[in-house]
Amino acid sequence: MDLQALRVSLLLASATSFCLLILGVPLGYWLAFTRSRLRALVEPVVALPLVLPPTVLGFCVLLALGPRSPLGRTIEQMTGHTLVFTFEGLLLASILYSLPFAVQPFATAFAGVDIRLREAAFCLGASSLGTFFRVILPLSRRGVLAGVILSFAHTLGEFGVVLMVGGNIPGVTRTASIAIYDSVQALDYASAFRTSAVLVGLALVILAATSHLLGGLVLQGARRR
Amino acid sequence: MIDVWKAFPGGPSLRFELDLKTAGITVLYGPSGSGKTTLLRMIAGLDRPDRGRIDFGAATWFDGAARTNVPPQKRRVGYVTQEPALFPHLNVLDNAGFGVPAPDRPTRVPKMLILMGIADLAARFPHELSGGQKQRVALARAVAARPDVLLLDEPLSALDAAAREALRRDLARFLRAVSLPTVLVTHDRAEALALGDDVALLAEGRVLQQGPIADVFSRPASIEAARVVGVEAVVPARIVSRNEGLATLDASGTTLMAMDPGTEVSDVFACIRADEVILETGPAPTSARNRIAGSVTSIQAEGALVRVDIDCGFALAAFITRAALRELNLAPGSKVSAMVKAPAVHLVPRDVAGPATR
Incomplete structure (x- = not known):
């Protein structure tokens, strides 16, 4: 069993979920309530990772972060190295890859809050931000939790993106799913089996805990849109 | 003073002109579809008129020409709807205190609950309340925030007859106790007569007549107005x-x-x-x-x-x-x-x- 790879996987999934909570909540709020025409453009971009092959997404990120792209060059000038084949680069790719799994449950939950409750809060003097934190967020906590868990689980299972962007550096970018692939390639079925068993167990625990917390709403949160 | 236009695409067009009183209880009375609720929502700032202006006392809340549109937060209105929109995650005490600055809550909110006869429900959540109790919480919540005007949109019509009768009596006392200028939307004649000082008769998106309630109900100025109030x-x-x-x-x-x-x-x-x-x-x-x-x-x-x-x-x-x-x-x-x-x-x-x- 590759404990080091499991550690990288868990770290990556936690960091991705956390970043998506910070980034996805405002984005979900905007998607849920904006009247801007830009939404018609942003919505499909957010949903793109749902249908795009992970290798394509990984390839795009690889190109964008590479030393030949303007973005990659800027980062290289600022930090002294490129993000390709680093944990940070992998994190960035994971955030993009799991974006819809967080933002869509968030947006669905926010939009599902009765508009009369928002109007009541407005008439009671609460600002948009105050209404969000005092009314919308507390009433959307199931959807937010579902989004965080889904993006965590989704990141844990990613393979194609990691392979393209992360390379396969033990302890840095080598995740559990890649370790399993390597073990199978090396005909080390016993190691592959042990790592797989841990992942299966982890997935079951996550799903059981979530359905206990939410009353079986995890997949509904993702499916509703 | 209110003087506004609003058209709905493929629907009716409304044009309201009436005196928005800064004292007493003004009833907006008319059949369903007359635009009462839309008018109230425009006063609250929840619906935007196409053009015109809304003045309340010395304050201008909406002026289409000057592109002034004061948001609901700044109008200081207490808005109560037919279906009480209580926050389901908050208990009665926290619902009633929602619009009250935190330091003032311990002094102000319990008084409101007593005034509305719901002090013993303070720890309950909305799903544990009857329709009449919910509406009492909604009224206490609106008034506790110290609004400049109270806007009530058929606050009694979703209740059964017994609860409606009881709340109508208490509402009358409550409104007298807090002495807030109030706009009350209703299509219930008894409610209008029991609570109103002035009335504006509405039909098909127009104000037909406005005046002291007994005058308007006994002496409708036109056939249209008579049709709305009945001959009584x-x-x-x-x-x-x-x-x-x-x-x-x-x-x-x-x-x-x-x-x-x-x-x-x-x-x-x-x-x-x-x-x-x-x-x-x-x-x-x-x-x-x-x-x-x-x-x-x-x-x-x-x-x-x-x-x-x-x-x-x-x-x-x-x-x-x-x-x-x-x-x-x-x-x-x-x-x-x-x-x-x-x-x-x-x-x-x-x-x-x-x-x-x-």
């Missing part, structure tokens, strides 16, 4: 004595008999429908308890019937047949007696208007 005299009166289930009323000098409504309130509106008034010219014994002397002011044909308007200290209308008109030989100026049975004098208790708003 609404006479301010006082109960001077009660005897054997009957109440004796003083209606600006005229004595009327009616059934005792059984409330302790003595200020009432006596309502008399035109089709329950019998006219006669000579003295004759009658079982009707009310024989009111007056003179005919106008006679108008209305369908198969004739409407006779009589001045008997207050305005009273009677529907009679053409044959009866010929037999009685009535003309404007004729002296007549109007007969009304005591049970046909419907009393609406007026426990709302304090001396300040009378």
